[in-house]
Amino acid sequence: SLVFVVGDIFIYDAYIDMPGRLLGIATSAFLLIGFSAMLGAAYQFRTGGSPLPRALSGCVSLAMALPPMALGYDGLGFIFENMFAALLLFATAFEYWRGRDEAPALTIGITTLYSATATSFALCAMVLAWDGKLVLGHAPSNWAEELSLIVVIASMTGIGALSLALNQGRLARHHHRNALTDPLTGLLNRRALFDMHGDV
Known part of the structure; x- marks a missing residue:
């Protein structure tokens, strides 16, 4: 997932310098695929199950976000991109919230940071929708984008540390x-019994 998110950063930087449909499509695709992979990874971490169903269900967002960008409605495309990014991040936060029994402080911290990041993307979508420009011709530039940049950098750093x-x-x-169980039977081994009852 990080490969796609980091790739998105470089592609978006190129889009800022040279806006175009292909770069717009690529930046949306990389971001949403990266966040979909994060959702799948969160599900796998919580359940041990395959991440693919969650990751692929997150990729449905591509079907909604990419057509406007491909048709030249980059403003609408960025609204959808930010909206779906927020939904994927909120879903990822929810996966960690559901697994909070394992390590409450860490998982609640991760949940909070994913939620903050999701909120920043939702704000970007709302500000773009409020402006009502379906065609921008350039990268979005407003207070929500600036705030989102700060929140994303801080949150992703924190998420990385807490995940580790x-x-x-x-x-x-x-x-x-x-160390305390027999690998064959799964029962407590001699060491565990001595730890529990002391030397006899």
């Missing part, structure tokens, strides 16, 4: 459990 801590905690619990 969450994964490390999960690995530590896994190793601890393996």
Whole structure:
């Protein structure tokens, strides 16, 4: 997912310098595919199941966001892009919220940061919709875009750090459990029994 999101940053930068349909389509596609992959990864982290159904369901947003951009209605395309990005990020936040029992502080932190990022994209969509310009001919430039840039940078950095801590905690619990159980039967091993009852 990060490959697509980082790729989107470079493509969007190129779009700012040289607006065009192909770059507009590419920036929307990379962003929405990246956020769809994040949704799939959050589902996989929470359930252990395949991320593909969630990631592919998120890609439905492409079918809605790309046609306006392809037809030259970049303003409408950016409204849809921001709206669907917000929905994907809120769905990702919800996946972490549902898994908050594992590590409440970390997952609530991740949920909060994903929600803040989603809100910033929703604001961008609302400001563009309020302006009512279906054709921009350039990258959107308004207070919501500036705010979103700050929120996205701060939130994605925080999400990365909290996700790493969450994964490390999960690995530590896994190793601890393996150290105390017999791999064949899954029952407590000698070490666990001594830890529980002391030396007899």
